[in-house]
Amino acid sequence: MCFSLAAFSQKKEVLDSLPHNIDDYIFVKPGDSVIIKLNEITLLPKQKFQSKDDIRYYLWFRRKVFKAYPYAILASKRLDSLNARLSRIESKSKKRKYTRQVQKYIEGEFTDQIKKMTKTEGRILIKLIHRQTGETAFNNIKDLRSGWKAFWYNTTANLFKLSLKDEYDPENINEDFLIEDILQRAYRDGLLETQKTKLTFDFSDIILKKKAQIDVEKYKLMFSKMKKKKK
Secondary structure (H helix, E strand, O other), rough: OOOHHHHHHHHHHHHHOOOOOOOOOOOOOOOOOOOOOOOOOOOOOOOOOHHHHHHHHHHHHHHHEEEEEEHHHHHHHHHHHHHHHHOOOHHHHHHHHHHHHHHHHHHHHHHHHHHHOHHHHHHHHHHHHHHHHOOOOOHHHOOOOOOOHHHHHHHHHEEEEEEEEOOOOOOHHHHHHHHHHHHHHHHHOOOOOOOOOOOOOOOOHHHHHHOEOOOOOOHHHHHHHHHHHHH
């Protein structure tokens, strides 16, 4: 009788320890093949700096990219939706009316924030718009009579004295390479939401060709000139 109770107790203990939710488990029979989807990861070589001081300039520039990035994403979404809507409107008068309505909305979202940006942040923003939309800021607005055209020329170009025709080219332009390096590492580390570019470049090839060398001489010279002016 004692033996039976002990056996029953052991059986109950085993049953109680079984998992109730088995959705995360896979039953594989002999001969079965299993396909498991793994999260995509980005492997990037370790960056090579000329000095520890260069790291400070890189981190300074990274803050600039992080500040401009959300506005570039928002701007690209607004441009895509605006252009998509305009392509469905046949009447020129209705197109003008719609762009005027969007203009007020755009200015409410961007003007105050963009006016607080530095020249470097404004340049990054224009480059990132090209990255996200596949078109330069100039090409995005050249066919619009108001709305985006007025906004960018009056708020951004005049403010930063920048060219809206600037293209994003991480393979040949060092600053763009730095921007893309910052973005890719931020995507990998979960610091920024991943957004694929509409341009055709392979950053994994570019960074290998450049041997992950980080060149921040441009910003070191910029800070040097700023110090001289203060003196």
